[in-house]
Amino acid sequence: MTGPIDPHTRIGHVHLRVADLDRALRFYCGVLGFTLMQRYGTQAAFVSAGGYHHHIGLNTWDSAGGAPPPPGSTGLYHVAILYPTRAALADALARLDAAGIPLTGASDHGVSEALYLDDPDRNGVELYRDRPESEWPRDDAGGLQMVTRRLDLASLRAERPAQAR
Structure with a gap:
C-alpha cells in the first residue's frame, strides 16, 4: 500500500529507559514540571502535561544502574x-x-x-x-x-x- 498516513496521526508518548527512576522524575517532574500520573515501584513511572494518561514513560526494566549508549551508536x-x-x-x-x-x-x-x-x-x-x-x-x-x-x-x-x- 502506498500513500501518506492519515494527517491526524500524532505521536502519543515516548518511553525512555533510565538508570535511576527517582533521578529521572526529579528532572521530568521537578525541573520541567510534568505531573506524575502513575508509578510502578522503583521500576517505571508515567508523567504527563495537562492530565493526559502519559506523554513520557520512564522505566528501569532493562537499564537500572546502566550507562548511556556511547557516542556513535544508534538509538534515540x-x-x-x-x-x-x-x-x-x-x-x-x-x-x-x-x-x-x-x-x-x-x-x-x-x-x-x-x-x-x-x-x-x-x-x-x-x-x-x-x-x-x-x-x-x-x-x-x-x-x-x-x-x-x-x-x-x-x-x-x-x-x-x-x-x-
Missing part, C-alpha cells in the same frame, strides 16, 4: 516536547536556568524555536514551540525554507510572563 536522538506558546517556552528556559541545567544548543529554525539539552541519562531533549504557519519562511515558489540560526535567548527570556518571574 532526542524527544521533542512541544510548548503551546513562546511564553511557555520562556518559562521552560527559566526552569532550566533555575536548576542549573545547561543547554547543548538553541536554534531558530524559522518554523520553530528550540532549546536542546540532555536529561540525566543523556537522552536528548528538545523543548520547542512552533511558529504559526503564516510566519513560516517560504521561497519564491511557496516552498518551505527551514533554517537553523542561533536563537536569541535574551529575547526568549523576556517573553516569560511577569507573574512567573
Whole structure:
C-alpha cells in the first residue's frame, strides 16, 4: 500500500529507559514540571502535561544502574516536547536556568524555536514551540525554507510572563 498516513496521526508518548527512576522524575517532574500520573515501584513511572494518561514513560526494566549508549551508536536522538506558546517556552528556559541545567544548543529554525539539552541519562531533549504557519519562511515558489540560526535567548527570556518571574 502506498500513500501518506492519515494527517491526524500524532505521536502519543515516548518511553525512555533510565538508570535511576527517582533521578529521572526529579528532572521530568521537578525541573520541567510534568505531573506524575502513575508509578510502578522503583521500576517505571508515567508523567504527563495537562492530565493526559502519559506523554513520557520512564522505566528501569532493562537499564537500572546502566550507562548511556556511547557516542556513535544508534538509538534515540532526542524527544521533542512541544510548548503551546513562546511564553511557555520562556518559562521552560527559566526552569532550566533555575536548576542549573545547561543547554547543548538553541536554534531558530524559522518554523520553530528550540532549546536542546540532555536529561540525566543523556537522552536528548528538545523543548520547542512552533511558529504559526503564516510566519513560516517560504521561497519564491511557496516552498518551505527551514533554517537553523542561533536563537536569541535574551529575547526568549523576556517573553516569560511577569507573574512567573
